[in-house]
Amino acid sequence: xxxxxxxxxxxxxxxxxxxxxxxxxxxxxxxxxxxxxxxxxxxxxxxxxxxxxxxxxxxxxxxxxxxxxxxxxxxxxxxxxxxxxxxxxxxxxxxxxxxxxxxxxxxxxxxxxx
Numbered sequence: 020x021x022x023x024x025x026x027x028x029x030x031x032x033x034x035x036x037x038x039x040x041x042x043x044x045x046x047x048x049x050x051x052x053x054x055x056x057x058x059x060x061x062x063x064x065x066x067x068x069x070x071x072x073x074x075x076x077x078x079x080x081x082x083x084x085x086x087x088x089x090x091x092x093x094x095x096x097x098x099x100x101x102x103x104x105x106x107x108x109x110x111x112x113x114x115x116x117x118x119x120x121x122x123x124x125x126x127x128x129x130x131x132x133x
Contacts, residue, residue, distance in 0.1 A: 027115050027119070028119065036119060039116060039119045040119065040120065040121040042116070043116070043117060043119060043120055043121075044121070049113075049116075049117070053113055056109060057106065057109055057110075079102065080095075080098075080099070083095070083098055
């Protein structure tokens with residue numbers, strides 16, 4: 020993205036910002052969300068955990084071709100370009116989410132348990 024930097028926090032409620040702080044404090048959850056959200060865009064028929072052999076129909080291009088065997092080269096190319104653009108946009112959004120970090124001075128304080 021080009022131009023003046025945009026701070027997404029201007030669109031978010033403070034409660035939403037707090038939830039993103041919490042999300043970024045859990046890198047395993049961030050990675051899991053990245054996988055789940057990006058998987059339908061660029062899943063390439065790799066062998067998932069627990070599967071003995073690759074299923075070529077899991078490859079989104081193969082699935083696209085199977086769903087529309089009469090697709091022209093132009094239609095296939097358009098779909099590939101759209102998936103590429105979608106992947107870039109989602110990756111950009113995750114980059115923006117990862118920039119939203121809790122300021123050091125407002126880290127959660129340990130509470131006294133009495």
